[in-house]
Amino acid sequence: MAYIEAENLQKTFKVFERPKGARAMLGSLIRRKYTEKKAVDGISFSIEKGEMVGYIGPNGAGKSTTIKMLCGILVPDNGRLDCGGRIPWKNRKENAWHMGVVFGQRSQLNWELPMEDTFELYRKMYRIPDNVFKRNVKCFTEILGMGEFLRKPVRSLSLGQKMRAELAASLLHDPEVLFLDEPTVGLDVVAKDRIRKFLRELNREKQTTILLTSHDMTDIDEICSRVILIDRGKKMLDESLEDFYCIGRKVCGKEKAGLDEMVRSLYENSFRGWT
Numbered sequence: 001m002a003y004i005e006a007e008n009l010q011k012t013f014k015v016f017e018r019p020k021g022a023r024a025m026l027g028s029l030i031r032r033k034y035t036e037k038k039a040v041d042g043i044s045f046s047i048e049k050g051e052m053v054g055y056i057g058p059n060g061a062g063k064s065t066t067i068k069m070l071c072g073i074l075v076p077d078n079g080r081l082d083c084g085g086r087i088p089w090k091n092r093k094e095n096a097w098h099m100g101v102v103f104g105q106r107s108q109l110n111w112e113l114p115m116e117d118t119f120e121l122y123r124k125m126y127r128i129p130d131n132v133f134k135r136n137v138k139c140f141t142e143i144l145g146m147g148e149f150l151r152k153p154v155r156s157l158s159l160g161q162k163m164r165a166e167l168a169a170s171l172l173h174d175p176e177v178l179f180l181d182e183p184t185v186g187l188d189v190v191a192k193d194r195i196r197k198f199l200r201e202l203n204r205e206k207q208t209t210i211l212l213t214s215h216d217m218t219d220i221d222e223i224c225s226r227v228i229l230i231d232r233g234k235k236m237l238d239e240s241l242e243d244f245y246c247i248g249r250k251v252c253g254k255e256k257a258g259l260d261e262m263v264r265s266l267y268e269n270s271f272r273g274w275t
């Protein structure tokens with residue numbers, strides 16, 4: 001059995017339909033109208049322990065919704081999900097011991113505390129043994145170059161510093177799996193490189209399973225060995241990075257197409273089929 005198994009995952013959101021005009025708006029206070037948005041529409045995949053998988057797709061494709069279900073934050077309407085023998089939303093607490101998650105668009109850190117104190121908080125929360133805690137703080141501080149800002153409150157850190165801190169905090173308890181939702185968004189090229197290198201090293205040293213969403217194809221290219229492409233809630237491709245390139249270049253019609261050009265063609269043609 002694979003480490004993560006998702007079968008026919010579905011998640012629909014009820015969206016309030018805002019009527020046009022003051023009268024209709026008043027009426028809607030009494031009788032609200034909703035439309036349904038299928039964010040994830042029957043997605044299946046399995047991921048082996050230690051794999052590094054890119055989960056890509058255009059804006060609104062359903063990537064974050066999938067990650068939230070994998071973390072146990074959202075409950076699917078249908079389908080089966082198994083993560084290391086646990087059902088994330090049923091075994092939320094147990095699941096949290098084994099996973100780390102970083103949302104690039106939303107900080108999970110306390111803005112008033114310096115990272116040193118946040119690490120201490122996490123040590124207690126996750127009951128991290130002293131030796132593991134010390135080893136990880138030392139190692140992450142070194143590799144991620146956090147020494148100069150460990151004692152500053154998070155609110156005073158730059159975006160790149162915050163992201164490194166988020167990553168370190170999410171990994172202190174040595175999780176088996178790491179979910180990353182746009183971890184390099186807004187970062188400069190040097191900061192991105194540092195994070196990519198760190199993730200490769202993490203996977204090599206600890207065999208951490210990584211599922212990564214990003215709109216920066218260099219993240220996918222440099223970190224992942226496999227790519228799952230989704231669009232409008234459906235899985236469109238699930239290939240090794242190599243095969244992903246072959247398909248992308250074929251669709252694009254250029255043998256030497258760059259990553260962005262290739263992915264643009266894939267997104268533009270996804271619902272028309274590629275073969």
Ligand SMILES: Nc1ncnc2c1ncn2[C@@H]1O[C@H](COP(=O)(O)OP(=O)(O)OP(=O)(O)O)[C@@H](O)[C@H]1O
Pocket residue numbers: 013014015037038039057058059060061062063064065066
């Ligand atoms: N809480 C919510 N309530 C209503 N609709 C939602 C909610 N969360 C997501 N959606 C809708 O579900 C769809 C998928 O959203 P999701 O955030 O998973 O996409 P995404 O692939 O992560 O997009 P992006 O690349 O822009 O971050 C979108 O149409 C979005 O508007």
